[in-house]
Amino acid sequence: MEAVKKRSSYSAKPAHPTKRKSRNKEFGKRGEDAAVAYLERHGYEIVARNWSCSAGEVDVIVRDEHTIVFVEVKTRSSIECGFPEEAVTVHKRARYEKIAAYFLKNYECGDLAVRFDVVAIVVISSHRALVRHHINAFQVS
Numbered sequence: 001m002e003a004v005k006k007r008s009s010y011s012a013k014p015a016h017p018t019k020r021k022s023r024n025k026e027f028g029k030r031g032e033d034a035a036v037a038y039l040e041r042h043g044y045e046i047v048a049r050n051w052s053c054s055a056g057e058v059d060v061i062v063r064d065e066h067t068i069v070f071v072e073v074k075t076r077s078s079i080e081c082g083f084p085e086e087a088v089t090v091h092k093r094a095r096y097e098k099i100a101a102y103f104l105k106n107y108e109c110g111d112l113a114v115r116f117d118v119v120a121i122v123v124i125s126s127h128r129a130l131v132r133h134h135i136n137a138f139q140v141s
Helices: 017-041 090-106
Strands: 045-053 056-064 067-076 113-125 128-138
Touching: 017 045, 017 056, 017 067, 017 113, 017 128, 045 090, 056 090, 067 090, 090 113
Parallel strands: 067 113
Antiparallel strands: 045 056, 056 067, 113 128
């Protein structure tokens, strides 16, 4: 009699890299949409979404009274690998500072203060998420 091989608990093939990127991009866009809705509900004026320059791209730029705010949105499906806001590295912060400099150089913003926020989203179900808004999440050096 032939022995039956035990099937591994993970037998599915990993998603094709292109499909995975597409899914991740769509997941990130949904997170950004949720962040924008959250910011609008809290009185922020949306100035730009996915604004890019040679230094990179900022997810959302908003105005909060006399402050221009550059917002990084991080969305995760779980906290197994840490909270979303923990993914905003020193490198990412430095890049945001450069992006802000380009934006402020090219757009008339008047005499506004500058701030960097992070909106961290953990998706709980298809229609629910935990949203954490970290105001002034990091300072420019």
